[in-house]
Amino acid sequence: MSSASLSHLVLDTNSEMPLIARVYEVESAEELRSEEPVEAAAAVETGPAPAPVREALRPAARAPLAESGPAAEPLEEGSLPFVGQVLAYAPGESLLIQRRLHLDEDLYLADHAFVHAPGVKPVSACMPVLPLTMSLEVMAEAAACLAPGLGLIGFEDVKATRWIEVSDRDSELLNISARVTEVDADGQVWRIAVALQLEGQDMPSTTATVLFSTAYRVDLDLAFGSFSNPYRLPLTGEDIYRERHMFHGPCFHCLTGEIIIADEGAVTDLMTRPPTELFRSISQPQLLIDPALFDGIGQFIGVWAMQHDRYVLPIGFGKLELYRSTPPAGTRVPIRIEIVRDETMTMYANVEIQDGSGGVWLRVREWGSIKFRHPARVLDFRRQPTRHLLSRSLVLPSLAKGVQCCLISKADTQGFDPLLLARHYLHLDEMADFVAKAGVPPRQQQWQLGRVAAKDAVRAWLAARSEQSEMLHPAAFVIDSDAAGQPLVAALEGHARLPRISIAHCEDRAVALAGEQPLGIDIEQVRPHAAGFLESFSTAGERELLDELATEGEARDEWITRLWSAKEAAGKLLGTGVNGAPQRFEAIAIDGAGNFIIQVRDSDRLINVHSVREGNFVIAYAATETAGASGR
Structure with a gap:
């Protein structure tokens, strides 16, 4: 559609134009200098206010906003919802407003949260963000206070440089500053610069120039072309x-x-859409x-x-x-x-x-x-976290029926920064542990990836048992640990039977098992080892078994890695770990496919451990003891 079709609107005084005659939603700043009359405020270089002015807004007797309290602000029907406490006001020149964004009042924030966890997490834990377009409304309302009798005709140079979040708390204090920068007397256009800045931040989050005039006008000359391949x-x-x-x-x-x-x-x-559900205390905001x-x-x-x-x-x-x-x-x-x-x-x-x-x-x-x-995979999970896993399911040879295995690497989380990933996956009770590890980022990352893999394995296991297409939300349950430090699924309402789990991580990846019986898993990177490493954890009999499989080069490094991982997996299955005594777990048989029989010294327990190569890593896993072994 060409701009010519809009020519009837150019500088045409439109009686239906929504003009702001007076602003009654004021608190302090001497009640906007005793509510400056329209004519006096509008007469800065432009003369008196135009004739087609809507009926003035009726006075709104609003309760004062507490200076620092977290309570939501009550609003009045027909009020401008973002004109909060006026701190400073110079008629026709500048204005400073504070408006407390509150999750209990600003209901739209719950519908603009980056984490989808309805019924699982409170809105404050789901990273609710003020939409850019709601920021435009905030800025327009502030600018309207400096242009009484004029109507909003648009915005220029809108820039959003950071999120305006209300995260991990119920409210945030927003500072709104407005300043008249230009009055075009010939064109009857006022330009008002507005900036939004959260309390405590060192720079504005969003800035714009808001345009007011006596009539709508067409200054944009946009030529829309034809489409190809529709x-x-x-x-x-x-x-x-x-x-x-x-x-x-x-x-x-x-x-x-x-x-x-x-x-x-x-x-x-x-x-x-009607604006009836944007705010709790006002169904018809202006x-x-x-x-x-x-x-x-x-x-x-x-x-x-x-x-x-x-x-x-x-x-x-x-x-x-x-x-x-x-x-x-x-x-x-x-x-x-x-x-x-x-x-x-x-x-x-x-x-x-x-x-x-x-x-x-x-x-x-x-x-x-x-x-x-x-x-x-990231997109599917973020869209529907109860239908998709973020990690990859692994089908491991000889794994007992029903056992779920999940593997994840840092590359699989592209699109998540660590905090956003934590908000998606961690229960509120787990967030403190995550934050406490922030001082050592690699350790925090490994811990977090381990939780993601374990939660996905648990969710897949529970869904398979119940034959449900919907899985549990990952943030709906807690991965805890027992007295020995072994991970376990904390009690979960509605689930009488919970799986046993085992978690392992190495470098930038993690793997986990979930199943009915005790489990053990380990992951290690294949790499050359220092002289004496093999002797530090193996027995003479184990070294003889490795000599039969490989004596040098990368193949030797891989078998050394498989042996170490097999011991770790066996220790995890028993719930003790190797506990500083790796020789207590001795491989008495190894085959070329990577299968081990591990004997626990000072007992007759024999544990089957399997190992596979996954890229440049070895994964060893134990889910059974051999038939007839004690402890079954």
Whole structure:
């Protein structure tokens, strides 16, 4: 659609334009200088306020916001939900507001959390993040306080540099600063710079210039081209959410109907939603934009990126222009995106959204996104953690029926930083152990990978026993340890029988077993060993057995590694470990396939241990004692 079709809106005084006449949601700062009259505040270089001004907002008698308390702020019907405590105000010049983001009040945060663990973890432990488009609403409301009598017409130079999280606590204090930077008397455009910064951070998280005027106007001249190679995506907008290709919860579900993908962009419909479930204490907030639907822009660009094996998060945009007020809730509004720059780490799209009646509602120039490439296993797990494992299931020869084995390496977790992976996998009771190991990152990584492998083995074992397609969420249970330091699954409500487990890790990978009987597993890297290493843990009889298999080179290194791992696995099966006495576990038979019979000295216990080569590593595992051995 060409800009010519919008010419009737250029500098046309529109009686339906939502104008902010006065702002009553104020606290302190001398009640916005005793609620400066509209005419006085708006007369900075622009003259009196325009005639088509909506009825002034009614006064809202809000309870004062506690300075440091964690309580959520009660809101009033019809109020601007983000105009919190006003700390400083210079009419027509600048404003400083504090607004406490609170999980109990700001319900939309639960629908914008990066960790999917409903009913398993509290929202605060799921990394809820303020959406970029909700940040736009916050900035627009603050800017409106400096432009009474004018209407919001858009945003420029929007930049998001870091997350605004409400993680591991129920609330965060957000500082919102606004400053008038330019008043274009000829064009009747006010430019107001706004910055959002969490308390305690040294720089803003999000910045933008917010545009206000007496009428909508068209300054963007975007030429949308034709599409090539279009095709209908097998998934509808509803399918996207049902299968969790987007992490967003219900209040951000706005993609609807069929989706057409082309080389240069895509088209579909968005659905405007009522803002009735965004805040706990206010069902009808006065919003200056539709932040939930605006979030659909980034979601839809993400759908296009997924078809090119990329995954994106928004980082800002050049300019957004509004040409009319928000269509009523329930309106289907067509959206078109055109990719104008696709770079190594970023991509940019122009956007046009219609109003559902053939007119154009808004346009965006160069909506920017940062690109990621994640392994398919990571994406599947993050989408549906109760249906997918992050680690790989290993089928090991001679492993008892029903025993589950899982292997994971650091490379398998691409797309997770350690803390985000911990939020997905660890129970709240395990987080303290994880944090305590932060001083030695390699040790923390090995411990964490071991927990991932063990939890996946346990989840697979429980699902196989119950013949259920849905597995337990990994954060729903705890891997604990007994008095001897051996890992075990802590008591779990609803599961009378829990598996035995064994965990091992080496370098950047970990492996675990889960089964009904005692188990033992070890993993070691094959590498040359210092002189005397073999003699330090083996018997003369074992060295003779190894001499029959290999006498030098990498093959010798591999058999030495297999022998050490076999002893470790046998010790874990008994629940004691080698306990500083590896010669107590003596291999009395070894075959060329890597199978061992380990005799426990001072007893008649014989343990079958098997070993396999996995890349440059050896995995040894023990799940049985030989028939007739004691202790069975």
